[in-house]
Amino acid sequence: MSEETVKVLDTTLRDGEQTPGVALSPEEKLEIARKLDELGVDMIEAGSAITSAGEREGIRKIANEGLNAEISSFSRGVKKDIDSALDCDVEAVHLVIPTSELHIKKKLQKSPEKVKEMAVETSVYALDHGLTVELSAEDATRADPDFLKEVFQAGIEEGVQRVCVCDTVGMMMPEQIHELFSNLVKDIDVPVAGHCHDDFGVAVANTISAVRAGAREFHATINGLGERAGNAALEEVALALSEFYDYETNVDLESLQEVSQLVEQYTGIPISPTKAIIGANAFAHEAGIHTHGVLAESTTYEPISPEVVGQKRRLIFGKHTGKHAIKDELERKGLEPSEEQVEEVFQRVKDLGDRGKLVTDAEWSAIVDDVMGRSLEELVELQELTVTSGDNVTPTASVKVRFKDREFTEAGTGVGPVDAAINAVRKVVEGISNISLQEYHVDAISGGTDAMVDVVVKLTDGKRIIDSRGSSEDIIKASVQAMLNGVNRLLWDKKLGEEEED
Structure with a gap:
């Protein structure tokens, strides 16, 4: 027909x-x-x-x-x-x-x-x-x-x-x-x-x-x-x-x-991660049985190839992840892990998951780098952060970072001090790379006046989208840390990729 x-x-x-x-x-x-x-x-x-x-x-x-x-x-x-x-x-x-x-x-x-x-x-x-x-x-x-x-x-x-x-x-x-x-x-x-x-x-x-x-x-x-x-x-x-x-x-x-x-x-309307077809989790897999199946034959847990709609498959690492998925991902990155190294990565991922933590892309990569003996170079380093806010004062932030032996300084305003700091960091980041912020949220806050705050951001360089976390008693510092952790992760992965091609 x-x-x-x-x-x-x-x-x-x-x-x-x-x-x-x-x-x-x-x-x-x-x-x-x-x-x-x-x-x-x-x-x-x-x-x-x-x-x-x-x-x-x-x-x-x-x-x-x-x-x-x-x-x-x-x-x-x-x-x-x-x-x-x-x-x-x-x-x-x-x-x-x-x-x-x-x-x-x-x-x-x-x-x-x-x-x-x-x-x-x-x-x-x-x-x-x-x-x-x-x-x-x-x-x-x-x-x-x-x-x-x-x-x-x-x-x-x-x-x-x-x-x-x-x-x-x-x-x-x-x-x-x-x-x-x-x-x-x-x-x-x-x-x-x-x-x-x-x-x-x-x-x-x-x-x-x-x-x-x-x-x-x-x-x-x-x-x-x-x-x-x-x-x-x-x-x-x-x-x-x-x-x-x-x-x-x-x-x-x-x-x-x-x-x-x-x-x-x-x-400014965020897409739900579980949104059909274009949500971040539409082709993401964490559970061990699912990742094992999809790696063996994608159609076991994917109704269509993610590339059909411009998506990419994502393996999410957390408490439900199996060793098979970890080993496969390490080998996909060109690494040759021993059984002991696979077990070490597996246990660290499980530990984060059991503590109720989202294992962000940046944290996953940091675990892998540490276990495999690869040190993440801090390509973008925070030098200075200043924030002013108060009654009848427009919240303003200034940020100074060092990147490739150069210093970059930017200022930003916002509806509050956190927004101002994020806007300042965003300007710096966009000035030194093509990385942009897609999503920001507070992931967890512990109790008490000295509460630890977890901030998770979603960043993209146009090719990849990653999650990154920052933790601090100060939500502004946690927000800036989350941004810079993700930026460093994307820049470091890009540098490693270029070195492997050479």
Whole structure:
């Protein structure tokens, strides 16, 4: 059976940006749009032009970038929204009209007939101005099915090119979605899209059901961002359609991880380690039986190769790790450990795990270096750290480090002294390497006024992602130590790799 192509409308820059706490600058929106275009999405909903001048600037930048994807703006059923979209040079509008009785009566306070007229008038207005129109029914899963068809047919008669069913607050289960779309597509002569929200945790399943029932377009966001519980996650839908059904998208699956990380960086919304496909633990293995199995045959505990979605397999070392995994990892690094050395590494890892400690990448490497007689050279050395903070004073930090016989000094401000110190260290690190901070969290705090604080950071040099820890009675010192421990680990591993190549 030949595969059918399903189009993808990415709404990360509109619905995704409506995630509480997320606000993207025009430049950030443009960079994400470029990556989405490279990813292969067919349409990019760049924002809602009526929102603000900054929003219009961002949409206009994207629309004039010459991307392959169709660029659209969200629009309500009012002409001023369409005028704002036209001012941004977009090719299309995602024209959203409430269709449920609840929305029509309580929100719009109009009659159903007036709402249908509004849909037709604004559709005609947009079409007359040369825009492609995707007519979307808001809260469609709680609408009367006959009225839903009436609104769509009225728009189609005027020339709208696509229609979309929105499960605005996730009010249907997959079998209900399948029935709704099956009935709709029989009477609709233009492509039908599905736009699903994750309020009940089934947005991805609902989107797949919509496609199986005849939808030939779906809306989604990178990382499943969106209001409340979020939208359908693009990466999950695209992979599922590719792996399990006779549908294909134009999405380059190998680029999913890269785009996901960029969106995480700019939105500030961290990806759960257990997030399907693009989470840090999606292809990570710690338990002895799992690591043994995956090393013998990857498909024992991996449904797909991690490289398919731009990921890499990670062996996590902790209390559940077996000796086989440790021996294999040491040999993979080009080492030739004795049985005694494998046993020593094994016992040290177990000891950390039994004390409730995450064995970070930096600590794992430090254990290996010590047992194997390799000394980690402190390539970046902290010389000085000064932090000022107080009432009516902007928290400020200055950091001086030594790297390759040179001193580097940077200052940073923040919402608090820890934030200021991290920002100062981040500037220093980025000045001497391409290493960047991806994640920061306090891992553990002991009791008492002299509590020991554990800070764990996630760092990347563009090729690898590692975890690193810093411990101190002072959370600022622990934070700086965690950063520099990770930086030294990445730089040292890179140096060892270069020496081995020589």
